[in-house]
Amino acid sequence: MRSILFLVFFTLISCQYPMMDEDDDFSDIYPTPDYLRVISIGKHALKLEWSPMYGRYADSFFQIERSDGDTAFVVLDERVTHNYFFDYSVDPAKQYTYRLKAYNSWGESNFYYVRVKYDLFHQLKTTIDFPTTQKLKISRSGKMFAASSENLLMVWDNQTLQPVQEFSENSAYIGDFEFSALGQNMIYTSDSIVKGIHLPDGETLFTFATKNKVAALASSSDLSRIMIATSVDTGKSFSFDLIMYQPDGRLLWQKSNTGIVYDVLFTHDDKEVIAMHYGKICIFSARDGSLIMESGSEGDFYHSPALNYDGSALLFLRGNINGKYLNVLDLQSKHIEEYYLRESHYNSIVSFVQMGNTDTLIYGDANYIRFITMGAERAFYSFAATLNQIRYVVYSPLTGDLYCQAPGEPIYVYGATKSEQWRAY
Secondary structure, eight states: OHHHHHHHHHHHHHHHSOOOOTTOOOOSSOOOOOOOEEEEEETTEEEEEOOOOOGGGTTOEEEEEEEOSSSOOEEEEEEEOSSEEEEOOOOTTSOEEEEEEEEETTEEOOOEEEEEEEEEEEEEEEEEOOTTOSEEEEOTTSSEEEEEOSSEEEEEETTTOOEEEEEEOTTSOEEEEEEOTTSSEEEEEETTEEEEEETTTTEEEEEEEOSSEEEEEEEOTTSSOEEEEEEEEOSSSEEEEEEEEOTTSOEEEEEOSOOOEEEEEEOTTSSEEEEEESSOEEEEETTTOOEEEEEOOTTOEEEEEEEOTTSSEEEEEEEETTEEEEEEEETTTOOEEEEEOTTOOTTOEEEEEEOSSSSEEEEEETTEEEEEEOSSSOEEEEEEOSSSSOOEEEEOTTTOOEEEEOTTSOEEEEEEEEEEEEEEO
């Protein structure tokens, strides 16, 4: 009798609450579709794509709605079963806002919004197959750029986009790399080894070993001084040391237990070195390591440091619970100007870079490439690239090309030439 009652009870419960499998996401919040991308087909047609749903949301339907700003949202389709949708009824004279939500028997998500317009946007020039990119950098002259994976470093000619050199370290991890000022040489790290390379022939200029694994490095213009940040595993956490070396491996000065270091840079005149920590920024004398400046506040985080075009200022991101701010540090006066980034996504801004000798700065923000023109009146311009979460954006002053990379994606090269197309903005 008890067995029969239990069977009836189990059947009733199973009907009311569907069984979950091991891949189910037990979150109470239905995930919102993200990375909504716009692909231009023609003047009167475009395609929307977004990330697929997984787990117990894999069988989701999607509802697409559209507004032209003058009217309320109109449902275009409420039972889309794929992660894409074609719209063949767009007018190039209008700007639209789309919103997308997912739903199934478990519930429904919030709406994801994207604005689109038909305008002049940077045209995709080509892609370079290097999907495991860990870091992406360009030489100061703009003649070459390089990308690293876990154990491979590739260098390309910026004008021909053809490979120049390839360095493989087998099972060792390539932590960081940097071009010399003229771009003829470069240094890179392989676990705890630092190597200097002459790029035209690939010959090794110097090699020396550090005590611990290298997390970040920078060099003076002529490679005569090399600044590294090493990570030390204490067993319970990681500690970082800042060490200045000569190319022969001789230690010049050292700062121990500095806290987590994300990046290090030399100023263009090679007189100072900058260390970007999680919660502060420090500037030291390159000669003896004496502290010149320290700035930071509890609750802030700092990242994405970069020198501007002429090396007179440091660009970096400061963020906290109130928002994200572009900081411009004048390296002469040590004065900081700050600008609120009103259109940014949460925790997704990367790679500040100046657009040549202009007042325009470029940065990545989720799947957007954003441009901000500094001055008395700041102007914003942005477009959503054809890739997801952007990790790196670099700009070539030589060709005007933009190089963008996202995890698992090739390197996307957007040319200086613009063409009329539908794009998110």
